[in-house]
Amino acid sequence: MNNFVYDIQTKVYFGKDQLGNLAPELKKYGKKVLLTYGGGSIKKNGLYQRILDELNKGDFEVFELSGIDPNPRVSSVNQGAQICKKENIDVLLAVGGGSVIDCTKYIGAAAYYDGDAWDIMLKKVDVKKALPLFTVLTLSATGTEMNAAGVISNPETNDKIGLIFPPLRPKVSFLDPTLTYSVSKYQTACGSADILNHIFEVYFNMDDDLYMLDTVMEGLMKTVIKYAPIAYHDGNNYEARANLMWASSWAINGFVAAGKTHEWTCHPIEHELSAYYDITHGLGLAILAPKWLEYSLSDKTVSKYKQFGVNVFNIDESLDDMEIAKLAIEKTKKFLYEDLHLDSTLSDINIDDEKFEIMAKKACNNDKINGFVTLYPKDVVNILNMCK
Amino acid sequence: MNNFVYDIQTKVYFGKDQLGNLAPELKKYGKKVLLTYGGGSIKKNGLYQRILDELNKGDFEVFELSGIDPNPRVSSVNQGAQICKKENIDVLLAVGGGSVIDCTKYIGAAAYYDGDAWDIMLKKVDVKKALPLFTVLTLSATGTEMNAAGVISNPETNDKIGLIFPPLRPKVSFLDPTLTYSVSKYQTACGSADILNHIFEVYFNMDDDLYMLDTVMEGLMKTVIKYAPIAYHDGNNYEARANLMWASSWAINGFVAAGKTHEWTCHPIEHELSAYYDITHGLGLAILAPKWLEYSLSDKTVSKYKQFGVNVFNIDESLDDMEIAKLAIEKTKKFLYEDLHLDSTLSDINIDDEKFEIMAKKACNNDKINGFVTLYPKDVVNILNMCK
Numbered sequence: 171m172n173n174f175v176y177d178i179q180t181k182v183y184f185g186k187d188q189l190g191n192l193a194p195e196l197k198k199y200g201k202k203v204l205l206t207y208g209g210g211s212i213k214k215n216g217l218y219q220r221i222l223d224e225l226n227k228g229d230f231e232v233f234e235l236s237g238i239d240p241n242p243r244v245s246s247v248n249q250g251a252q253i254c255k256k257e258n259i260d261v262l263l264a265v266g267g268g269s270v271i272d273c274t275k276y277i278g279a280a281a282y283y284d285g286d287a288w289d290i291m292l293k294k295v296d297v298k299k300a301l302p303l304f305t306v307l308t309l310s311a312t313g314t315e316m317n318a319a320g321v322i323s324n325p326e327t328n329d330k331i332g333l334i335f336p337p338l339r340p341k342v343s344f345l346d347p348t349l350t351y352s353v354s355k356y357q358t359a360c361g362s363a364d365i366l367n368h369i370f371e372v373y374f375n376m377d378d379d380l381y382m383l384d385t386v387m388e389g390l391m392k393t394v395i396k397y398a399p400i401a402y403h404d405g406n407n408y409e410a411r412a413n414l415m416w417a418s419s420w421a422i423n424g425f426v427a428a429g430k431t432h433e434w435t436c437h438p439i440e441h442e443l444s445a446y447y448d449i450t451h452g453l454g455l456a457i458l459a460p461k462w463l464e465y466s467l468s469d470k471t472v473s474k475y476k477q478f479g480v481n482v483f484n485i486d487e488s489l490d491d492m493e494i495a496k497l498a499i500e501k502t503k504k505f506l507y508e509d510l511h512l513d514s515t516l517s518d519i520n521i522d523d524e525k526f527e528i529m530a531k532k533a534c535n536n537d538k539i540n541g542f543v544t545l546y547p548k549d550v551v552n553i554l555n556m557c558k
Numbered sequence: 559m560n561n562f563v564y565d566i567q568t569k570v571y572f573g574k575d576q577l578g579n580l581a582p583e584l585k586k587y588g589k590k591v592l593l594t595y596g597g598g599s600i601k602k603n604g605l606y607q608r609i610l611d612e613l614n615k616g617d618f619e620v621f622e623l624s625g626i627d628p629n630p631r632v633s634s635v636n637q638g639a640q641i642c643k644k645e646n647i648d649v650l651l652a653v654g655g656g657s658v659i660d661c662t663k664y665i666g667a668a669a670y671y672d673g674d675a676w677d678i679m680l681k682k683v684d685v686k687k688a689l690p691l692f693t694v695l696t697l698s699a700t701g702t703e704m705n706a707a708g709v710i711s712n713p714e715t716n717d718k719i720g721l722i723f724p725p726l727r728p729k730v731s732f733l734d735p736t737l738t739y740s741v742s743k744y745q746t747a748c749g750s751a752d753i754l755n756h757i758f759e760v761y762f763n764m765d766d767d768l769y770m771l772d773t774v775m776e777g778l779m780k781t782v783i784k785y786a787p788i789a790y791h792d793g794n795n796y797e798a799r800a801n802l803m804w805a806s807s808w809a810i811n812g813f814v815a816a817g818k819t820h821e822w823t824c825h826p827i828e829h830e831l832s833a834y835y836d837i838t839h840g841l842g843l844a845i846l847a848p849k850w851l852e853y854s855l856s857d858k859t860v861s862k863y864k865q866f867g868v869n870v871f872n873i874d875e876s877l878d879d880m881e882i883a884k885l886a887i888e889k890t891k892k893f894l895y896e897d898l899h900l901d902s903t904l905s906d907i908n909i910d911d912e913k914f915e916i917m918a919k920k921a922c923n924n925d926k927i928n929g930f931v932t933l934y935p936k937d938v939v940n941i942l943n944m945c946k
Contacts, residue, residue: 171796173575175569175570175571175572176569176570177569178566179567181563181564182563184561184816185559187561188561378797380804381781382778382781382805382808383804385778389776389777390770390773390774393770393773396769397769408559412559412768413768416768417770420770428572
């Protein structure tokens with residue numbers, strides 16, 4: 171069992187109508203605010219105006235960066251950083267889902283760096299400080315609203331890189347489940363697959379870890395499996411949206427991963443799919459994860475699948491271990507492909523095997539993935555072939 | 559479902575040999591340190607010297623307050639506050655269990671108040687600031703190492719009062735499971751009963767709350783029920799001590815109670831027992847809780863007991879709801895009285911019914927307890943009679 175440091179400082183306002191706290195919190199950090207958002211849906215649904223109304227209550231000078239894309243580009247990071255430098259921005263306010271927030275995290279870091287922001291993703295420079303970040307979340311998925319991680323894409327090189335730097339963790343996040351009412355069925359499904367996978371990546375390991383954290387992860391998985399289909403069918407269900415929203419933060423804010431050292435597996439493979447084909451991250455994970463679980467199942471690992479099957483899906487524990495494991499994978503597939511209606515194969519989304527080799531090598535960083543089970547490029551190709 | 563603010567800022571160093579981080583963290587807060595501890599067991603087991611060795615690595619001026627009792631007295635709070643004022647203490651370092659830490663929390667508050675510290679407990683004055691507090695925990699029980707609460711006794715008035723003030727939350731806590739190896743079987747049992755009860759007080763309610771938090775609480779309860787007997791029999795079992803230690807913090811740091819508004823029930827009743835008879839808090843709770851659960855069981859509340867029985871004790875959910883509820887209470891009793899060998903009645907610890915009426919009135923604050931089910935003084939007397 172490894173030692174760990176627990177240090178999650180994000181303050182969260184959870185629930186309806188909490189934006190009245192925005193201006194008082196924000197002014198602790200300064201007056202010049204850079205407001206960032208995506209394609210403008212927040213203008214249509216009125217959130218943009220609500221935010222501006224709140225900011226007008228304080229003595230803020232507001233600058234804007236809009237048009238941040240899904241799978242956010244390093245070009246947006248550079249653009250935002252330029253505004254921060256030119257206007258001496260004090261604090262960042264990201265309004266959107268994971269892409270907007272991730273992009274804004276690196277804007278806050280790049281504001282203190284004079285070169286190309288991609289240097290940060292290539293680890294040529296460390297991130298020792300970043301501008302303070304506030305978030306108003308509109309999609310339950312990546313958990314970025316409470317963690318220190320972020321993923322940035324570079325379309326020129328087909329790279330998509332995710333890194334963790336402690337200064338990137340948001341200071342204050344507003345989690346209002348009603349802001350996710352308008353999330354489409356498809357994005358609700360993809361977001362839920364993403365949440366579930368964040369837990370899979372940590373839960374599925376053979377380390378000697380804290381049982382307590384396993385029980386928390388099992389609870390989070392049960393929560394996603396129970397409420398994602400409800401939110402899918404009834405987008406305005408507050409209970410479902412609230413449970414998904416808080417579960418998404420806790421799946422990946424660092425709490426359940428405390429003391430864990432093994433690498434993640436599906437995420438680096440999926441990042442290659444997204445980088446080459448610009449697919450939705452959660453969908454890529456939904457296709458990959460069950461095959462990864464099938465590929466990793468062995469006499470050595472079966473005990474973890476049994477624990478998962480019994481505690482998350484209530485499978486009868488008197489059954490044979492291997493039978494429980496296979497049933498648990500089937501139930502996972504049922505959840506993803508039947509309950510959430512997600513595509514189950516790469517051919518469903520028109521991806522063939524042309525780039526399997528190159529993606530596998532990149533996912534393994536030209537070496538291997540030291541995950542739940544160690545995977546070499548040939549293993550990754552095998553898994554991708556299973557996904558065809 | 560209520561809105562809530564999540565704001566848990568305590569940084570935790572968890573694991574063995576983390577004290578090397580003490581001096582670097584401490585010096586962020588100042589040079590003059592008040593070291594507080596209890597009856598001196600930390601001198602016998604070497605912890606005191608290890609702490610001093612670490613403090614000697616920095617340029618600290620160390621003052622001491624020792625002799626803080628279990629069920630800590632307001633006199634100790636006043637004594638500590640006097641030292642803080644006289645010596646201009648910058649930061650507090652509490653080494654011990656819940657009593658030492660609780661006492662030190664109020665020392666930090668009283669350092670900014672010129673009157674008797676008991677005025678704080680009587681809410682005559684608010685706590686708007688407190689000296690920064692570090693803790694080194696030696697007993698898994700109260701969860702005070704990560705929360706903003708503390709309980710202080712006044713033997714002159716037979717009062718024992720627990721209050722919550724945000725400035726009291728520790729800045730940094732060191733949680734080293736090996737420091738609890740020397741905790742006796744009896745104190746291990748009482749501490750575990752305390753942890754379980756903290757979860758009971760939040761879990762047992764009929765509000766429309768976040769399912770996700772229920773699943774986390776069920777996981778924490780399973781953790782305590784699994785590992786307390788192991789720690790009881792094998793005090794040096796790292797896995798058991800580690801799971802109990804982290805579960806104790808999360809049972810009551812505010813996370814699982816987010817959005818809940820109902821009052822606690824067993825704790826105010828037990829505080830009367832402790833105030834009048836100076837018994838160990840966890841033992842009092844262990845005697846009270848099963849009877850409280852029996853007393854509160856009805857057709858209106860049975861669904862919560864069913865959820866508890868099925869998810870925590872794996873009771874067959876096809877059984878009749880009321881049968882599941884009763885089985886769950888029996889399993890709780892088995893855990894407390896057979897697995898942990900705790901006394902099960904007040905007569906076992908020589909408490910008769912002489913003060914039942916007065917204790918019931920005080921527990922209800924001369925009114926009622928708006929808990930899981932509303933209790934009036936006559937109900938509290940009934941529960942106490944069931945405990946005879």
